[in-house]
Amino acid sequence: MEVCIHCNQKIRKLNPHSMCKNKVRMLEMLAQADDWVFVQAGHGAIVNNSMVRAPYRAQAHCSVLVWFGLAEHSPEKRSGLYKITEAGHKFLANEYMVPAIIWSRDGRVVDRDQRLTGIDSVKNVVFNKNYWDAYPSVQRQYIKT
Numbered sequence: 001m002e003v004c005i006h007c008n009q010k011i012r013k014l015n016p017h018s019m020c021k022n023k024v025r026m027l028e029m030l031a032q033a034d035d036w037v038f039v040q041a042g043h044g045a046i047v048n049n050s051m052v053r054a055p056y057r058a059q060a061h062c063s064v065l066v067w068f069g070l071a072e073h074s075p076e077k078r079s080g081l082y083k084i085t086e087a088g089h090k091f092l093a094n095e096y097m098v099p100a101i102i103w104s105r106d107g108r109v110v111d112r113d114q115r116l117t118g119i120d121s122v123k124n125v126v127f128n129k130n131y132w133d134a135y136p137s138v139q140r141q142y143i144k145t
Helices: 021-032 058-068 085-093 129-133
Strands: 011-014 037-039 044-047 050-054 071-073 083-084 102-104 108-112 140-143
Touching: 011 102, 021 037, 021 044, 021 058, 021 083, 021 085, 021 108, 037 058, 058 071, 058 102
Parallel strands: none
Antiparallel strands: 011 140, 037 044, 037 083, 044 050, 071 083, 102 108
């Protein structure tokens, strides 16, 4: 692992996040809810007081949706409650676009791709081969501070 010559900190990879069909499915679940949705770490979500099967790693998908600005997390820490935003509704209606890739650290977005993507380019894509082929090249390095 590389080390910064100025501060001797380890230089770590900053992983990219992109929209995908599972995040869109999760966003659609949030859109169906009348209020907050309790999202579990695995496959479950409680929408309108009813347990539904969510995409695997549902909570992780919701966190990324928050970083994209399409969902919001309850102000209460570790509540597991999420709700769709106005931008999320517009994204589902194909009236709003998000960056093709974002990079986050410690729960905050630190960089955004200039290219934008809409729901049409991710909703029914089973496997985004171009994204995963280019994954090592879109990772960013950062110094942990």
